[in-house]
Amino acid sequence: MKKTLTINLGGTVYNIDEDAYLLLDNYLNNLRYHFRKNPEGEEIVRDMEIRIAELFNECLSGGGQVVTMENVEAVISRMGKPEDLNDGEEEAAAEASDPERKKDVKRRLFRNPDDRVLGGVASGIAAYFGWDVLALRLLFVVLGIFFHWLLLAYLIAWIVIPLARTATEKLQMRGEPVNMENIGRTVTGGFDGKDSAEAPKMVWHKIGDVIVKIIGFILKLCLILLAICCFPILFVALIVAFALLLSAVGILVSVPSLFYEFSPVIDWNMVGAFPVTSGVMAVCCLLAVGIPIAGLVQVLMQVFGNWKPMSTVAKLILILVWLVAIIVGVIVFFDSPFMGSVML
Amino acid sequence: MHSILAMCIFVPYKIVWIMNVDNVKSQMRKGMLEYCILLLLHREASYASDIIQKLKEAKLIVVEGTLYPLLTRLKNDGLLSYEWVESTQGPPRKYYRLTDEGMEFLENLETAWDELSATVSHLRMS
Structure with missing residues (x-):
C-alpha cells in the first residue's frame, strides 16, 4: 500500500505515488536551479512540465491510474538530467558554477534513523565528521564507563539533535550534494544498500524515542514557564x-x-x-x-x-x-x- | 586617519576538457541542432513534442530536455515566435513558427552549410 498525492502538472491533474512525487518535485527543483541564471528559466521549466504531463498521459493510457516511481524515472531519463541540458552558450557558465555548487554542500548534524543502536546519535555524529561509526560507538561505551556525565550528554544529544526524516536531510547528514540523482538513490532505497522502510524498527527504539520526546516536552515546558516568568x-x-x-x-x-x-x-x-x-x-x-x-x-x-x-x-x-x-x-x-x- | 581598505576576491575557475569521439560527435550535433530546428519549422509551424519526435527520429537529440532552452533562446533572439493553439487532447499547445528574421537567418545558414559540406566532401575526395 502506498500513499498517493494529487498534483496539477501543466494544467492536468494526476494521482502520483508519494515517493514518485518526491522524485519529480526534486527533479523540477533541480531544473529550476539549473536554469536560475537564465532569465527565461521559469518559462523553460514550465514548458518542460507540460511535456512531462504529456509523457505521463502516454504512460497512463495503458490503463494505469497512478503515476508510479518507474514512470517518473522513465520520464526523467527521457527528458535528461539538468547537467545534460546545456545549451551551447551556457556551457562555460555552467562549468564555472559547478565548483560553486560543490561548495554549496553543507553538512548538517542529524540523528541517523537507518543505522541506530539507541537514538542514532553516534552514527549521525560519525556521518557529520566522516568517522567510523563502530569506532565511535566503542569509544563512547568505553568512555561512558569512566565518565558518567557522557550518558547525560548522550541523552541531551538525543533530545536536541533532530532525526533525519526526509531524503534531503539524509543527504545533508552525509554531506552529499542534494541533487536529483542522490535523492533518487535515497528515495528508491539504493543508498548504502539499505532501505529505511524495510529495516525493522526495534521496540526499544520506539520506547526510547517516546521517552526522549516526553523528556524533551517537559524541558520545553520548563523553558516556556521560565520565559513567562x-x-x-x-x-x-x-x-x-x-x-x-x-x-x-x-x-x-x-x-x-x-x-x-x-x-x-x-x-x-x-x-x-x-x-x-x-x-x-x-x-x-x-x-x-x-x-x-x-x-x-x-x-x-x-x-x-x-x-x-x-x-x-x-x-x-x-x-x-x-x-x-x-x-x-x-x-x-x-x-x-x-x-x-x-x-x- | 586616512586608511585604505583593500579587498581581494579570488574566483576559482577551472576548465576541464576531455577530448574523445563522443564529445566531438555531440559538439557537431549541437552545432547542427539550431539549423535543423529552423529547417523543421520552416516547413510548418509545430509544437515542441512534434519537433522532439522528428529530431529523435533523426537521432539528433538524445534527451528531450535539450530542446527547451534552445527554443527559448531562438525565440528570444527573434528567430522564432509562438502562439497558443487549443488542442483536442489536453491543454493548449505552444506552436512555434519562423519569423521573417528567422527566414533570413535560415538562408544564411543554408549557404554556410552548403559551403561547409562542399569543403568537407572536397577534402574527403582529395
Whole structure:
C-alpha cells in the first residue's frame, strides 16, 4: 500500500505515488536551479512540465491510474538530467558554477534513523565528521564507563539533535550534494544498500524515542514557564531598548543642543560653519547606538518570534560598520573644532 | 586617519576538457541542432513534442530536455515566435513558427552549410 498525492502538472491533474512525487518535485527543483541564471528559466521549466504531463498521459493510457516511481524515472531519463541540458552558450557558465555548487554542500548534524543502536546519535555524529561509526560507538561505551556525565550528554544529544526524516536531510547528514540523482538513490532505497522502510524498527527504539520526546516536552515546558516568568523583565528591557532608540533619534535631531549641554562654552555658530563635520558625527552616533539595539531586537525575535538567524556575513558587516562608526566618530570629534571648544 | 581598505576576491575557475569521439560527435550535433530546428519549422509551424519526435527520429537529440532552452533562446533572439493553439487532447499547445528574421537567418545558414559540406566532401575526395 502506498500513499498517493494529487498534483496539477501543466494544467492536468494526476494521482502520483508519494515517493514518485518526491522524485519529480526534486527533479523540477533541480531544473529550476539549473536554469536560475537564465532569465527565461521559469518559462523553460514550465514548458518542460507540460511535456512531462504529456509523457505521463502516454504512460497512463495503458490503463494505469497512478503515476508510479518507474514512470517518473522513465520520464526523467527521457527528458535528461539538468547537467545534460546545456545549451551551447551556457556551457562555460555552467562549468564555472559547478565548483560553486560543490561548495554549496553543507553538512548538517542529524540523528541517523537507518543505522541506530539507541537514538542514532553516534552514527549521525560519525556521518557529520566522516568517522567510523563502530569506532565511535566503542569509544563512547568505553568512555561512558569512566565518565558518567557522557550518558547525560548522550541523552541531551538525543533530545536536541533532530532525526533525519526526509531524503534531503539524509543527504545533508552525509554531506552529499542534494541533487536529483542522490535523492533518487535515497528515495528508491539504493543508498548504502539499505532501505529505511524495510529495516525493522526495534521496540526499544520506539520506547526510547517516546521517552526522549516526553523528556524533551517537559524541558520545553520548563523553558516556556521560565520565559513567562521572565517576561516582565524582558518587557522592561524592551521598553528600555525602545527608549534608547528614541533617544538615539533625539540625539540625532538635537546634536547641537546636546553639545550645548555638555559644554555651554561651545560657540554654536560652529555647527553652522561645519555642517559636514556635525552631520558625520550625528550619523556615527546613530550607528553606534542603533546597531547594538537592532542586534538585541533581532536576538529577541529569534528566540521568541521564530525569526531566522542572521547570516555570518551580515553579522560581520554590522560589527564592522559599528566599529568604523565609533572610530570615525571619535576621530572626527577629536579632529573637529568642537574639541577645541570643549577644551576651552 | 586616512586608511585604505583593500579587498581581494579570488574566483576559482577551472576548465576541464576531455577530448574523445563522443564529445566531438555531440559538439557537431549541437552545432547542427539550431539549423535543423529552423529547417523543421520552416516547413510548418509545430509544437515542441512534434519537433522532439522528428529530431529523435533523426537521432539528433538524445534527451528531450535539450530542446527547451534552445527554443527559448531562438525565440528570444527573434528567430522564432509562438502562439497558443487549443488542442483536442489536453491543454493548449505552444506552436512555434519562423519569423521573417528567422527566414533570413535560415538562408544564411543554408549557404554556410552548403559551403561547409562542399569543403568537407572536397577534402574527403582529395
